[in-house]
Amino acid sequence: MLRKRILINGVVQGVGFRPFIYKSALKFRLSGFVQNTSAGVITEAQGSKENINKFILFIKQNCPPQAKIEDLKITDIKEKKEKGFLIIASKKDNIQTVFLPPDLAMCKDCGKEILNPKDRRFLYPLTNCTNCGPRLSITKTLPYDRKATTMSKFKMCPACQKEYESPNSRRFHAQPNACPVCGPQVFFKFKNKNFKGLKALKTAAVFLDKGKITAVKSIGGYHLACDAKNPKAVTSLRLSKKRPYKPLAIMFKDLKTAKKYCFINKIEARALLSPAAPIVIVKKKKELKLISDNLNNYGIMLPYTPLHKILFSLLKTDVLVMTSGNAKGGALCSGDGEAFKKLSKIADGFLYHEREIYNKVDDSIMFEALGKMRFIRRARGFAPLPATLAKKAKKSILALGADKTAAFCLVKENKAYLSQYIGDLNKKENGGFYLTALEKNKRLLGINPQVTIADLHPGYFTNKLPFKNVNKIQHHAAHALSVAAEHNLKGRFLAVNLDGSGLGSDGAIWGGEFLAFNNKNWKRAAYFEPLPLPAGDESVSEIWLLTLGAIKKIYGKDWTNYKYLFKNVPRQKFRLALKLIDNGINVYNSSSAGRVFDIVSHIALGITKTTYQAQAAMELEAKCLRLKSPYKVVMEKQNGCYIIKTGEMLKEILSYSRSAEEISARFHAYMVYSVLETAKKLKLKNICLSGGVFQNKVLLKGTVNVLKRAGFNVYLNEQTPCNDGGLALGQAWNMV
Ligand SMILES: [Zn+2]
Ligand SMILES: [Zn+2]
Secondary structure (H helix, E strand, O other): OEEEEEEEEOOOOOHHHHHHHHHHHOOOOOOEEEEEEEEEEEEEEEEEEHHHHHHHHHHOOOOOOEEEEEEEEEEEEEEOOOEEEEEEEOOOHHHHHHHOOEOOOOOHHHHHHHHOOOOOOOOOOOOOOEEEOHHHHEOOOOOOOHHOOOOOOOOOOOHHHHHHHOOOOOOOOOOOOOOOOOOOOOOEOOEEEEHHHHHHHHHHHHHHOOOEEEEEEOOOEEEEEEEHHHHHHHHHHHHHHOOOOOOOOOEOOHHHHHHHEEEHHHHHHHHOOOOOOOEEEEEEEOOOOOOOOOEEEEEEEEEOOOHHHHHHHOOOOOOEEEEEEOOOOOOOOHHHHHHHHHOOOOOOOOEEEEOOOOOOOOOOOEEOOOEEEEEEOOOOOOOOOOOOOOOOOOOOEEEOOOOOOOOEEEEOEEEEEEEOOOOOOOOHHHHHHHHHHHHHHHHHHOOOOOOEEEEEEEEEEHHHOOOOOOEOOHHHHHHHHHHHHHHHHHHHEEEEEEEOOOOOOOOOOOEEEEEEEEEEEEEEEEEEOOEEEOOOOHHHOOHHHHHHHHHHHHHHHHHHHHHHHHHOHHHHHHHHHHHHHHHHOOOEEEHHHHHHHHHHHHHHHOOOOOOOOOOOHHHHHHOOOOOOOOOOOOOOOOOOOOOOHHHHHHHHHOOOOHHHHHHHHHHHHHHHHHHHHHHHHHOOOOOEEEEEHHHHHHHHHHHHHHHHHHOOEEEEOOOOOHHHHHHHHHHHHHHH
C-alpha cells in the first residue's frame, strides 16, 4: 500500500478533468481525492503500487479531449485511513498555474440532445457540458467554478444538480450546466414586443427569412445577422453598418451546405469543425452577391453554439451573414443594454439570452497555407491559452502591442498569454475595451506585471497610457521576435518584414524591412526604396496619392505621360495634391511593402480609393492565379544597406500595357524574388518571415517555397498572427 500526491498542470479545469480522475481512480480501486486549486489539479491516490502506476499511466494516455496536461509532479506521502475516492471543493492558492480553457464550440452529444424531441433539453439554446460551451467568456476568477462565473445567479434544478454531482454524467461539474427549467432564457426583442423561449427563436427565424437584420447574442459577443442569399438584406446591412465593400463573414447551416458554395480542403474542414470553430477563409465555388465582391474567397464558419444550430433548424435559408456586432467605429457589443442602444439603428430585432458575457471575445479568423492553419485574428477558441516559451522570464511582463490590430501579452515565467484580439485603438470605444480586457486578464491570470514594453511610435494609444519606465522596441524588430519567440530562434538570423507601416529607429516610416539579427540585437540590412506618402494619413485610403508621389519621384518632369492614371480623381483634389507634393508639404517617405501593393493595385485595377484595410492588396491577390516571370529585381547598396528599387519595377509595369491578371502575377513573383535575391546577398541561413503583408497567401507560399528551394531555413508565426495582432509576443520576448 502506498499514497502519492500528484499535481497536474495545463488545461485541466473546465474540461471534465476531475470526473476523469475520479473514474480512473475507481477503475484502479484507489482511495483518495481530487481537487481544483489555482496551482493546478491535485489528486492524492492510495492503493497498491501496481495500481497506482497503472493509474498514472492511464491519466497521461487517456485525458479528456479538450484537456492538455503540461506538467505532472508526483510525490510520495504518508498513507491515510480513508474509504473511497472523493472530489472535494476548490481551493484558491496564491500561485496560479492553471490555464482556463477557451470557449468551446458545441459538442456532438449536445448537438444531438437539442434536436431530440424526447430530450429535456430539446431546442434549449444554452445547452452545454464538460466538453463544450462558454469558458473564458463567462469566467471572472480562477479556480474555475460556477460561483466564479456569470452562471452563479442561476440555481440548478434538481435534475441539473443531479447531473452536476454524478461522476458518470457528461455534465459532472459542468459549471455552466443549465436546462430550460433552471437556466438562462432566450428572448427576441422587436420594437416593444419581447418573445421568450421557442417563440423567440421561431420569430427570429421568420424575421431573418423575411430579409430583416437581427442582432444575435453568441458566446463572446453579438453578431449582426441577415440572410446571405438576400441581396436586399445584405445591402441594407452594409448601408447601416457603413461598410460598403469589406467582406462579410458568413455562417453555413452545415459543412455539406458550405461545400456547395466553397472549395474546402481537409485541413480547413477540420478547423471549421474544431472546438475553436474559427472563421476560415476558403476559396469561392459559387458567388453569393455582395458578400465578398472582387475577391475569390469567403470567410465562413459553422454553427458553434446550440442557439445557432437551433436557429438554422428553424430557418428556410441555409446561410447567414454573421458579422461582428458593432456599429461603425465602435467596439464589439457584448452587454444586452449596450447592444440594444448601439445596434438599434442597424438591427430590426434582437435575439438574446440571459447568460451574461463577462469577457468579450470576437470570432477568430484563420486561413490554410503550406499545410497548416494560420491566424489572421486570434480570439475566441484560443484566448486565453498561453504560448510556452523556451526560457523563463525573471520578472512578469506586460507587452502593450500595436495600435491598429491591438492585442497585449502578459508573461509569467515561461508562459506568454496573448490577449484576445481587441481591434483598432484609433476607435475610441476600443480603448475602453483594451483597458478593461487588460485589468480582467491580469486578475484572471494572477499576473501583476513588473516590467512593461511598448512600440516606439509616440502616437500609439498604448504610449499615451500612464505606465512608468516603459521599455521600447522598434515595430519590425518586435514582429521578428514574435517568430523568434515561437521557434526559440537564437544566434544569427534574417528577419524579413513585409508590413503596412511602423515607426523606424531613424524616425522614418518603415514597412519593407530586412533586419539582420544576432540573438536580440539587430541592424537594418536592406529595405524597399522609400516612396512618398503624400498628404500623410489620407494616402492610406486615397491610394492614387501614392502612385502620384511615386511617378513624380521616378520620372521627374516626364511624370505627365502618366496623367491618364488619375482620370477618375476629382480635378480639384488632384490639383491640391500636386501642390502639396511640389512644395513638399506633409509628404513623408516610407519603405512600406503594403504601400507598394497599393500602388500596383491602383495601376492594375484602377482602384483609387479603399474603404477597408488592405482592400487594394486583397483585390490584387485575387487577380493572381499563379506566379509568372517576375519583373526585374534591381538593388543598390547605400551605406552598407541594400535598397530594393521598387521604382524600377513600377517603370517596367508602366512601360507596356498588360491585363490586371498579368501584372498581378508578375508583381507577386517580383515580391517573392526580391526577398530571395536580398536573402542571397545577406547570406544568413535562418530566415523568419513576418508582417501583415504575409497574410497574402500567394506571397507567403511563393516566398517560403523559393527560399526553401534555395537552401534557407524558413520560420513563420504559428501560434500568433503575422500581423500586428501578434506583435505583443515579440515585444515580450525582447524582455525575457
Ligand atoms: Zn456538450
Ligand atoms: Zn435544470
